[in-house]
Amino acid sequence: MKRTFLLALATTALFGFTNPQSTSLSYEVATKNASVISSETLKDYLTFIAADALMGRDTPSPGLDAAANFIAFNLKTWGAKPAGDNGTYFQNIQLEREYLNKTSTRIIAGDVTLSLGKDFMVNARKFVSGRVAGPLETITKKSDQYDVRGKIVLLGASLGSEIDQIVKSGALAVIISADSSSQTLYQNEPGLRPATGPAVDAPMPTPIITASINSFQRLTSLSDTKALITLATNRDIQMTRNVVAIAEGSDSKLKAEYVAVGAHYDHVGFDPNLPGPDKIYNGADDDGSGTVSVMNIAKAFLTSSARPKRSMLFVWHCGEEKGLWGSDYYNSHLTVPKGSIVAQLNIDMIGRSRKAGDTDPRNKSLTGPNAVYVIGTTMMSTRLGEIVHAVNGKYLKLDYDKLYDDPKDPNQFFYRSDHYNYAKNGIPICFWFDGEHEDYHQVGDEVSKIDFTKMERIARTVYLTGVTVANEPVRPSVDKKLGR
Ligand SMILES: [Zn+2]
Numbered sequence: 001m002k003r004t005f006l007l008a009l010a011t012t013a014l015f016g017f018t019n020p021q022s023t024s025l026s027y028e029v030a031t032k033n034a035s036v037i038s039s040e041t042l043k044d045y046l047t048f049i050a051a052d053a054l055m056g057r058d059t060p061s062p063g064l065d066a067a068a069n070f071i072a073f074n075l076k077t078w079g080a081k082p083a084g085d086n087g088t089y090f091q092n093i094q095l096e097r098e099y100l101n102k103t104s105t106r107i108i109a110g111d112v113t114l115s116l117g118k119d120f121m122v123n124a125r126k127f128v129s130g131r132v133a134g135p136l137e138t139i140t141k142k143s144d145q146y147d148v149r150g151k152i153v154l155l156g157a158s159l160g161s162e163i164d165q166i167v168k169s170g171a172l173a174v175i176i177s178a179d180s181s182s183q184t185l186y187q188n189e190p191g192l193r194p195a196t197g198p199a200v201d202a203p204m205p206t207p208i209i210t211a212s213i214n215s216f217q218r219l220t221s222l223s224d225t226k227a228l229i230t231l232a233t234n235r236d237i238q239m240t241r242n243v244v245a246i247a248e249g250s251d252s253k254l255k256a257e258y259v260a261v262g263a264h265y266d267h268v269g270f271d272p273n274l275p276g277p278d279k280i281y282n283g284a285d286d287d288g289s290g291t292v293s294v295m296n297i298a299k300a301f302l303t304s305s306a307r308p309k310r311s312m313l314f315v316w317h318c319g320e321e322k323g324l325w326g327s328d329y330y331n332s333h334l335t336v337p338k339g340s341i342v343a344q345l346n347i348d349m350i351g352r353s354r355k356a357g358d359t360d361p362r363n364k365s366l367t368g369p370n371a372v373y374v375i376g377t378t379m380m381s382t383r384l385g386e387i388v389h390a391v392n393g394k395y396l397k398l399d400y401d402k403l404y405d406d407p408k409d410p411n412q413f414f415y416r417s418d419h420y421n422y423a424k425n426g427i428p429i430c431f432w433f434d435g436e437h438e439d440y441h442q443v444g445d446e447v448s449k450i451d452f453t454k455m456e457r458i459a460r461t462v463y464l465t466g467v468t469v470a471n472e473p474v475r476p477s478v479d480k481k482l483g484r
Helices: 002-015 027-036 039-049 062-075 157-168 214-221 284-302 327-333 382-392 419-424 452-471
Strands: 089-098 106-109 112-115 120-122 131-139 152-153 174-178 206-213 226-231 233-247 259-265 311-317 341-347 373-374 399-401 429-433
Touching: 027 284, 027 452, 039 062, 039 284, 039 452, 062 233, 062 284, 089 327, 112 214, 131 214, 152 157, 152 214, 157 174, 174 214, 206 214, 214 311, 233 284, 233 327, 233 373, 259 284, 259 327, 259 452, 284 311, 284 341, 284 452, 311 327, 311 452, 327 419, 341 419, 341 452, 382 399, 382 429, 382 452, 419 429, 429 452
Parallel strands: 131 152, 152 174, 174 206, 259 311, 259 341, 341 429, 373 399
Antiparallel strands: 089 233, 106 112, 106 226, 120 206, 131 226, 233 311, 373 429
């Protein structure tokens, strides 16, 4: 009685805090476990992710947030370890944009007040607030030297090539006349971008302004009069997020290393001005297919009682369509120790296949039901490339097409999805991609056109590739130099 009690205590002390799912996962067991990944499950998830209700998952948008919540809800159900901010599945990314305030941005000279958008526009890609005041000076001819220091220069439409020289000569601002071909002025509005750090009040660069022909003429009649230019900006801040989770490995030492599997869960949103009845870019293939494949792969790892030696890191990236924002942010704000990711497996579009007899030239490079492009296997790590092809060769024997697996590929697919930001960080990658097709970035990229059998076969193969890399005795080294 006593003895048993003591033994029970000792057992708890020794094993009470270890992962109960810590037996190691062999390749053989994993091939059976791959059946967790199924076309039915993939279709189930994709029906939600690519639904019209999510409005095309633009970054940022409520539809994208709904997708993130759906992924996180499932991760929690499967017992995934959160690997985002503050013990959550979300890595928050602040987006911001600085735009000109239409009411406060003004040019005043004598009794003339000019308003932004109607009378003038500011030529800049980034706006900074500030004001300048000085006498107006009209320049009508090209010269070797401009005496414009401390002045606001009025410049005829044909003298646009002189702007740089005039700024260098110390002008406070340059107001150039619109030419006769531009009837209306268009003030560009910068879009949201990931914040680059704490806001710093940068000095205002010399304002370059285009004035309507009429406003320009009014100003030239006021030469030497003191003018005041005020640029006032507003800042919009919005949040978006990556979804990040871990399936812990079984080896006490190697579990500190990670095999990353990722996809982007955003798409390009909707456009109310589209001519037809369908206004929503559902992105079922791009990259709903990757999003739900990574979910189902995560489920296969998380719900198994056996785990590979290394840990698995699952990242669903936002903002890929805007310019790989989420993966760029993740790689500069890693939520696992630097150097601990041994490889990244990226899935972006694996749900479409070219049907026999399809002669549509837009589907020319779309892969067939048993084929998929693999990109990166010959470009960074010999060992990772060997694993990718060996797993496929002894498992489902998909037709792995290496057409784009080349840094000199004119389509530059290697540089066009999230894996690129991992590659830049020195992490060997492999990218699975079905090829461009008639519905690429069109409203017709819908669930009804997905080949779920193909998706299941590729997702199972990526899963087994992940298991194999995670069980490797030595992490795959990068032995090739990346370059275009
Ligand atoms: Zn994509």
